[in-house]
Amino acid sequence: MRRIVIIGAGQAGLVLALGLQKRGYDVTVVAEKTADEVRYGRLISNQCVFHPALERERELGINLWDDEVQPVEEVAFNAAGGPAGTEPAIAWRQKFDHPAQSVDQRVKVSDWMTLFEAQGGEIRHHKVTPNDLDAYAAEFELVIVAAGRGPQFDALFPRNPEFSPYAEPQRAIGIAYVRTKHPMPPGLIFNLGPHGENFILPVLSVQGKVHGIGFFGIPGGPMDVWHDVTDIDQHLEIGVELLRAHFPWNKGILEEAEPAGPLEMLHGAITPTVRHPVGKLPSGKLVLAMGDTAVTNDPVGGQGANMAARAAKSYQEAILAQEDRDFDEKFMHDAFAKYWAVAQHATAFNNALLAPPPEHVLATLDTAQRVPEVAHRFAHLFENPVGYTGWLTDREVSMRYLQEATARA
Template sequence: MDGTSTSLPASQGCSYPSANPWVSNGILPAKGILMSGIGIVGAGISGLTLALRLQQLGVDVTLYSEKDAGSMRSGRLPNTVARMGHTQARERELGSVHYRDPGCLMAAAKLSIKGDPPLEFTGRVTEPFHAVDFRLLLPAYLDDFAGRGGKVVVGAESPDAAQVDRWSRGHELMVVAAGRRSVAELFPRDAARSPYDRPQRVLTAGLYHGLEMGPLFSYNISPGCGEIFRMPMMSRHGVVSSVLVEAIPGGPLEPISRAPAAEVGDVLAGLLAEHAPRLAERMDAAEFGLLGPEDLLQGAVTPVVREPVAELPSGRIALAVGDAWVTNDPLTGQGANLGSACAWIAADAIAAGGPYDAAFGRAAAARMWEAAAPVTDWTNAFLRPPAEHVMTLLGVAAGRQDVADLVLSLFSDPAYGWAVVSSPDEVARIVDDKG
C-alpha cells in the first residue's frame, strides 16, 4: 500500500451468531465453575486477551473500559508494537485474527550498530513479527468480545482504587490490567524486582510516510546515544513506517522528544543521517514526514514491577496483570507479548476455580512471574551497555547466517534470550557450534 486512505477489513476472524458462542460450539465451562463473574479493568491487549480467553472458557466476564471501540479508533497513537509468534498463536486460538496484510508481516530484521565500520547483519524468523496500530487492533478485539455476548462497561475516566472496590462488590475477583490512578493506588512498586527508579530512555514514536523498506524490521544502535527502530505497520492509512526513537537521557537523540509535531519529521531526518544511516539511505527526502499530529507519541517509561495482589475493602482481591503489574521499556518489544502471555496464564488459573482470595492471587502471580522474570531481566539488560560476550555473539552473527537467525529468534523467545545474554558459557557454546 502507498499510504493513501484505504478501506480496511475489520476482521479476518470468525463470526459467532450465538450470544454464548462457546457453549453453542461445544466448548463448555470447566466443571464446577459457578460464579457471579470476573471484573476486568482495562481494555488494552492484556485485558482484552484475558476477557476473550475467559469468555472462551465459559467464565462470566465484565470488562470495564475507559473508551468504546469508536473512541479507540479515533484517538492518539498509543504505542508501536510488534507481536511475536506465540502471541499470534494465542490470537488464532481465540479466533481473533485481524489485519494480516503481508506488508506488515516481518520475517527478517536488519541490525546495524554504528561504527567505522558498522557491525551489521540480517536475521530471519520462521513466524513473522506482526505490527498493527493498536487503534485498529484493540477495537477489533473489543468488537469480538462484545459480539460474542461479552459485557462491556464504558467509563469516562480512569478509575481510582475506590471505584475498583465498588465494582468488586458485584464480582468474585477483580483483575486490573490498566488504569493510571487505580494502579498507583493499589499496587505499590516492588523494589526488589525494580532496579530503576527513573526512565532509562526518552521515547518518541510516530508513523511516517516517505520511508519505504518493505516488510523489514530495522534495529539501529548508536552507542552511547540510544536506539532507532523502524518497522512496517498497518495503520488507518494502510501500511506505513513506524519509527521509535529510544534516546539515552541527556544525549543527542533526546531533543526529538520535545519537538512539536510539525517539526518532528525534519528533526528525525537529521537524526537518521547521523545515527541510523541505513535508514537515512531509504528515506525520500521530498516525501518524508509524520502522517499527522495524532500519529505521534512522546514521553518516557520507568521500568517497574509492582506488587501483584491488593486486598480490597470489599473483602475481594484485585490481581494485577499486564502493564498494571510489569512495565518494561519497549526497547526489546516485549510489553504486549508479555501482557498476552500473562493474561493467558491468569485465565487458566481463574478458570480452574476459586476461592479467589489472597492465596489464589499470590499463586497466580507466581505462575505469571515464571514467564515475566526472564523477560524483565532480558529487557533491563538491553538498557545497559552490552557485555563483552554479547558483542562477541553479535560479531559472529555478522559472519554466520545461522547465528544471525538465532539472535533474531531470541526476541520471540526472551526466556532463552536472557539465558544467552546472561551467560558467557552459553554464548561460547553457540559460537563454537559449527553445525
C-alpha cells in the same frame, strides 16, 4: 457462571476477556475510552507482536487482520560505529521462523471491543479510580486490573525493588507513523548506537499500511530531543536529523517520508517497573494486576504487548483450573507466578538492552554476521526471551557458545 471484571481494555485485558468469553464465562470489561475514541485517538504503541502471542490470538479466533497486515519476516540489525561513520560496524539480517506483525493497537483494541460486545460481552465506560474497586469487588468474584502502566494504582500494587533495577526512565521515546517511498526490507530494522536505539517496522495502522519509526534516546544525550515537539512535521524533521547523525545508512527512509497523519506521533518515557501483583482494598478484598499494570517494560525490547498476551493466556489457564473454588490470595499469587516464570526473562532481557552492551554481547552480535546460527538464536530472543537467561547473562557460557557455533559453521 463465574463473574469476572477486567479493568482496562488493552492487549492484556481484551485477550483475557475474549478468551474467557469463548469458554462461557460472564466477563465485564471496564474501559476508559469507547472503541471509537481509541480508533480515532493518538498513537499508542509500536507493538511488534511475535509468533507465540500471535498464535494465542489465532487459537482464540481473534486474529482479525492476518489477510491485510504486512508480515514482519526478518530483523535487520545494525550497530553504529563503522570507520567512516556512514556504515554500521556490525550488520546482519535474520529471517524469523514465523513472521511477526505490528497491527496498530488502536485498530486491535477497537476491533476487539466491538467483537466482544457483538458476542454478548458487557463493556462499561468510565475511568476507574482505586476508590471504585471495592464496589467492583462486591459485585464480581474476581477483579483484574489491566489498566496499563503509570502511577494510578501505585499504592495498590507497589513497586517491587527486587525486580525493578531502574527508578527512572532509561529512554526518551519518540515514535511516528509515516509513509515512505524508500525501498523497505520485509521486516524490522533495529539500529543500535551509543546514544540510543532506532526501530523501523511495517505497521497496519488506522491510516492503512505505514511504517513506524521509533527512537529511544538515552536521557540527557543527543537523542533525547522530543521535549518541545508539538506537531508531526517538526517530529519528522527531527527524525531525519537523528537518522542522518546516528544511523545514516537508513536516512533515506525518513528523507523520502511523509507523516501518516497529524495524530501519528507519540513522545514519552517509561520507568521499567515490576509490581507486587496482589492489591488489598479497604474492605480487605483482593484484586489482581495484569499486563503493564503488573510488569512494565521499556518498549526498547518490544516485549510489553507480547507479555500482555502471555499474561492473558496464563491467567486464563489459572482461572479455568480454579473451577468453582474461590479466587483467593493463593490463586492470585499462583496465577502471577505462572506468568512471571516466563515474564521474568523478558524483563531481564529488556532491562539488559537498556544498559551498555557488555563485551560478550557485542562479540555475539559481531559473530552473528558470520555465523547464521548465532544470528538466528539472537533474533529469536524477541519472540522467546526465556533463552536469554543463562546464555547472554553469563560471559563464559556466551563465549564458549560462540566458539562452538563458529566451529560448527
